[in-house]
Amino acid sequence: MNDTVALITGAARGIGLATATLLHGEGRRVVLLDRDRDALQTAAATLPGALAITCDVSVPQQVSQAVAEVEQTFGRLDILVNNAGVADFGPLEETDFTRWRRVMETNLDGVFLMSQACLSLLSQRGGAIVNIGSISGLRASTLRIAYGTSKAAVIHLTKQQAAELGELGIRANCVCPGPVDTKLALAVHSPEIRAAYHDAMPLNRYGTEREIAEAICFLASERASFITSQVLAADGGFDATGVGLPALRV
Known part of the structure; x- marks a missing residue:
C-alpha cells in the first residue's frame, strides 16, 4: 500500500463500493463512509485494511467526527469522493418540502459539508475532490424536480470549488453518470423505461458500476x-x- 488516502462516501454499495475497490486495488488506503452500518461493515470486509466509518453526511457533527477519525488514523487525506446520494422521482405537485429537503440534505448539503470538513487535510499536500453528479443535473427531464436540481447544484459547486481551491493545490471535478445497472436502477426502471433508455443512447446499453468508478478514479489520480x-x-x-x-413521464 502507498501512503495516499482516499475517502469515499456512500461506499457501502454500488458506485461508491466499486470506486473504493478500484482505489484499493491501486494500492491506496481507503476510508469507507456510509450511514448503513451493516452494509458498510460487509463492504469493508472485502477490502483488507480499509477503515469503515458510519456517518450520515447530512449531519454536520457526524461529518466532523468522521473526518477527525481519518486524521487521527492516517494523518492525511489525498482524495475525497463525494458519492453519497439519494434518488427521488416524482412531479413538482407531489414533491412536498420534506421530500425536497430529504434529497437536498444528502445530495447537496453532504457534498458541501464533507468538502469543507476535509479541506485542511486535502490542502496539506494538494488533493483531489471528485463529486458525483448525474446526467439529470446536466439535462432537465420529467419527474426529477428535486433530484435533478440537487445534481445541477453539485455540478456548479464543483466549479466553485475548483475556482477557489486551485491555489491550495486542490483539484475538483465532477462525474455525471447516465443510466447505470445499480440495484436501485434495476428496482425502479421498468422494462419500458429500460428499452427507452437503450433506444436513446448511442451505446444502446446501461453502464456498469465499474465503468463509472474508472472515470472517478482517473480524475482522482495523478494522471489527471x-x-x-x-x-x-x-x-x-x-x-x-x-x-x-415518453416512458419517463408515467
Whole structure:
C-alpha cells in the first residue's frame, strides 16, 4: 500500500463500493463512509485494511467526527469522493418540502459539508475532490424536480470549488453518470423505461458500476494532475441525445 488516502462516501454499495475497490486495488488506503452500518461493515470486509466509518453526511457533527477519525488514523487525506446520494422521482405537485429537503440534505448539503470538513487535510499536500453528479443535473427531464436540481447544484459547486481551491493545490471535478445497472436502477426502471433508455443512447446499453468508478478514479489520480473544474458525463452518449423520454413521464 502507498501512503495516499482516499475517502469515499456512500461506499457501502454500488458506485461508491466499486470506486473504493478500484482505489484499493491501486494500492491506496481507503476510508469507507456510509450511514448503513451493516452494509458498510460487509463492504469493508472485502477490502483488507480499509477503515469503515458510519456517518450520515447530512449531519454536520457526524461529518466532523468522521473526518477527525481519518486524521487521527492516517494523518492525511489525498482524495475525497463525494458519492453519497439519494434518488427521488416524482412531479413538482407531489414533491412536498420534506421530500425536497430529504434529497437536498444528502445530495447537496453532504457534498458541501464533507468538502469543507476535509479541506485542511486535502490542502496539506494538494488533493483531489471528485463529486458525483448525474446526467439529470446536466439535462432537465420529467419527474426529477428535486433530484435533478440537487445534481445541477453539485455540478456548479464543483466549479466553485475548483475556482477557489486551485491555489491550495486542490483539484475538483465532477462525474455525471447516465443510466447505470445499480440495484436501485434495476428496482425502479421498468422494462419500458429500460428499452427507452437503450433506444436513446448511442451505446444502446446501461453502464456498469465499474465503468463509472474508472472515470472517478482517473480524475482522482495523478494522471489527471492538470484537470480541474471539469464535468465528465459517463453516460454512453446520453447527454448528446436528450432525456425527455415518453416512458419517463408515467
